[in-house]
Amino acid sequence: MAVNPQLFPNGLPVPFEGELFVLTREGVECQADKVPDISGGSFSAKGKLYLSNVRLIFVADKPIGNLFAFDMPLLFIHEERFNQPIFLCNNVSGKVHPVIPDGSNRSLFGPYNFKILFKEGGVGTFVPLFFNLLRSLRESDLSRSTAPILDPFPTAQPPVDEMIRHAYIDPNDPTKLYLQQPGVTGSQLRRRNYSGSVSEDAS
16 A cells, blocks of 8 residues: 555546556545554545556545545455445455555554445446456466565556456446546656656646
């Protein structure tokens, strides 16, 4: 997990080189604990969710303190579950390891608990694509079985286009799939690391 990933002025996350957006979903609430720069460490906000072949990005409608967004590398997510409580809204919960700054002691950083609540219903599009992406990344990332995941970027790309082509689309589900990538030029892409800045707008 990394706080405040780079965003364009229109709120779209700045993609990494080789990153493909799969879907976006409005009307969700995201909760997380032990978040830096938040009083008490607990974070809860409504906003928009983006899913790519690399990460899950939450962008809050209104900032909470200094935090306006965070992303979760898919390879860092574990113990994920889809929950269907009787009286509350459907949600996805799990744990995610933080993105550790270079030179920091890994033992000082533990995983965060997170929960994504679908306040406006409709999970039939998001849930299968999210879990299929996780499974595909884990199967293709051979280093996962021999060593802890240190790099948030997958060694092989999951078949995103094929997943989207075969996705079941519920007409009542407000999830929006990216059949074509948003208009981002090559000069606007982020290098495959979590540092740098961008000032241009995505049109």
